[in-house]
Amino acid sequence: MKTKTAEEYSLKAIESFKNRLIVVSKNFRILAASNSQSGAPEKDILGKFCHQVYYNRSEPCDNCAVKVALGEQKPSLCPKPELALLNGHLPCYYAYPIYNGNEIEAFVSMDFDMPAIGMLEEKLNRSYVLMESLLLNAVDCVVAADMLGEIFLFNHSAVQVFGYSKEEALRILNVRNIYPEGVAYEIMKRLRSNEYGGKGRLEGYPVDVVDKNGNLIPIGLNASIIYENDREIATIGFFHDRREKIRMQKDLDIAQVQLLQAEKMASLGKLAAGVAHQLNNPLGGITLFAKLMIEEYNLPENAQSDLNRILKDAERCRDTVKELLEFTRQTRHLMKPNDLNKLLTRTLFLLENQVLFQNIAIHKNFLNDLPLVVSDAQQLNHLFMNIILNAAQAMDSKGTLTISTMLLENKECVRIQISDSGPGIPQNVLPHIFEPFYTTKEEGKGTGLGLSLAYNIIESHGGQISAENNPDHGATFIIDLPLNQKYEEGEKGGE
Ligand SMILES: Nc1ncnc2c1ncn2[C@@H]1O[C@H](COP(=O)(O)OP(=O)(O)OP(=O)(O)O)[C@@H](O)[C@H]1O
Numbered sequence: 001m002k003t004k005t006a007e008e009y010s011l012k013a014i015e016s017f018k019n020r021l022i023v024v025s026k027n028f029r030i031l032a033a034s035n036s037q038s039g040a041p042e043k044d045i046l047g048k049f050c051h052q053v054y055y056n057r058s059e060p061c062d063n064c065a066v067k068v069a070l071g072e073q074k075p076s077l078c079p080k081p082e083l084a085l086l087n088g089h090l091p092c093y094y095a096y097p098i099y100n101g102n103e104i105e106a107f108v109s110m111d112f113d114m115p116a117i118g119m120l121e122e123k124l125n126r127s128y129v130l131m132e133s134l135l136l137n138a139v140d141c142v143v144a145a146d147m148l149g150e151i152f153l154f155n156h157s158a159v160q161v162f163g164y165s166k167e168e169a170l171r172i173l174n175v176r177n178i179y180p181e182g183v184a185y186e187i188m189k190r191l192r193s194n195e196y197g198g199k200g201r202l203e204g205y206p207v208d209v210v211d212k213n214g215n216l217i218p219i220g221l222n223a224s225i226i227y228e229n230d231r232e233i234a235t236i237g238f239f240h241d242r243r244e245k246i247r248m249q250k251d252l253d254i255a256q257v258q259l260l261q262a263e264k265m266a267s268l269g270k271l272a273a274g275v276a277h278q279l280n281n282p283l284g285g286i287t288l289f290a291k292l293m294i295e296e297y298n299l300p301e302n303a304q305s306d307l308n309r310i311l312k313d314a315e316r317c318r319d320t321v322k323e324l325l326e327f328t329r330q331t332r333h334l335m336k337p338n339d340l341n342k343l344l345t346r347t348l349f350l351l352e353n354q355v356l357f358q359n360i361a362i363h364k365n366f367l368n369d370l371p372l373v374v375s376d377a378q379q380l381n382h383l384f385m386n387i388i389l390n391a392a393q394a395m396d397s398k399g400t401l402t403i404s405t406m407l408l409e410n411k412e413c414v415r416i417q418i419s420d421s422g423p424g425i426p427q428n429v430l431p432h433i434f435e436p437f438y439t440t441k442e443e444g445k446g447t448g449l450g451l452s453l454a455y456n457i458i459e460s461h462g463g464q465i466s467a468e469n470n471p472d473h474g475a476t477f478i479i480d481l482p483l484n485q486k487y488e489e490g491e492k493g494g495e
């Protein structure tokens with residue numbers, strides 16, 4: 001039995017219930033009401049049908065919680081979606097039976113705000129799904145982890161860049177392992193400091209990450225710590241892959257150096273043209289007068305042979321000047337059919353008398369009737385020069401240089417092989433030799449651009465270049481140039 005005070009409080013509790021709370025009989029007549037939701041005082045609604053008082057209906061409502069509770073003989077909860085459309089809430093009615101012994105005597109019927117919470121939840125759910133899909137589909141890699149480093153978010157870009165599947169990352173990967181040793185610690189240190197974008201934030205931090213295969217990938221990191229009541233609960237990182245930008249920067253650097261080289265070659269060309277002009281007249285004079293002396297004077301034989309020697313050397317000087325002029329001549333990118341044997345001979349002609357080549361035996365295994373290759377003669381001259389110079393430098397100016405030309409079996413490519421008898425290319429160096437700025441030479445001795453330029457030249461000709469070590473000693477560079485390059489008729493070709 002309740003005390004009187006307890007009874008009073010029970011009534012007060014019911015009265016203070018803000019929403020509707022009524023007791024109805026099994027035939028829907030109102031027996032009691034907590035407050036008058038209908039606008040009329042309680043006494044005016046007692047004994048009336050609830051559906052009439054609240055909904056002005058002659059029949060019980062279709063979706064009536066009391067009706068359901070009556071049918072099922074147990075409490076029921078009925079949402080009212082049709083009302084939700086009107087006021088943005090989704091009212092839900094709850095009805096539970098009041099027993100007299102085993103018999104249901106009446107029902108308590110009440111409404112709740114709970115459905116509104118349901119809608120809020122749905123809204124929250126929707127925005128959560130939206131946020132998640134934004135993060136999952138972000139262009140940058142997004143990785144979030146708890147404070148133990150266990151990853152709970154690993155988006156699609158992260159899968160692509162790091163090479164782990166999402167399941168692998170969530171199951172076995174610790175966020176520390178996507179950085180080289182010690183880097184995760186450094187990042188946390190910076191995140192907790194005020195100096196790098198504010199406490200709990202790190203902006204534009206350039207760092208390398210490690211992918212599944214152990215490769216280092218340069219990235220720009222924006223990261224933050226997620227707090228809950230000042231307690232660190234997680235970290236989230238946005239990783240921007242910098243490889244493309246770095247590649248573009250490298251291309252730009254190369255283009256700049258190529259431009260410088262082109263400018264250098266242009267001024268060299270002008271210089272050579274000037275020197276040639278200056279030398280041509282005296283050379284012409286030497287040749288002419290030497291010939292005159294031989295023809296006009298009855299000279300003793302040894303004097304004649306000396307004059308012949310003068311003549312021959314003068315002719316050689318003239319040829320050298322001519323070749324130098326040809327080599328440095330500024331031409332636009334000119335594709336025409338070239339005899340590669342002749343191009344190689346020209347490059348060798350310029351090089352073989354240099355001190356660097358004095359103790360190098362040069363073997364030429366040239367294929368007769370080598371098909372002409374549509375190509376840019378000047379560019380190929382530079383390419384051969386770079387490879388032959390490298391060979392001479394590797395051999396330390398002594399040894400054997402073998403240059404072969406051949407037609408590949410499929411008859412679609414001409415192959416040039418340039419072999420030296422030097423020390424060969426160390427295995428750890430070999431994969432990098434065509435990279436721009438890669439050099440093993442001392443500072444100031446090499447720019448590391450020779451082979452990368454060679455690579456670009458061959459690529460622009462649709463060909464291939466590779467290097468390998470000979471079984472005994474030395475290295476061989478293999479250049480394949482296709483014979484199917486387009487050539488615009490009208491320009492007379494042939495070097
Ligand atoms: N024939 C060769 N034998 C051994 N190593 C070679 C040979 N040719 C090239 N290399 C290696 O490849 C590297 C890159 O060559 P590359 O021509 O690109 O640059 P470099 O010769 O060092 O500099 P640069 O050509 O600008 O003077 C060289 O530093 C050398 O280590």
Ligand SMILES: [Mg+2]
Nearest residue numbers: 386390450451
């Ligand atoms: Mg070089």
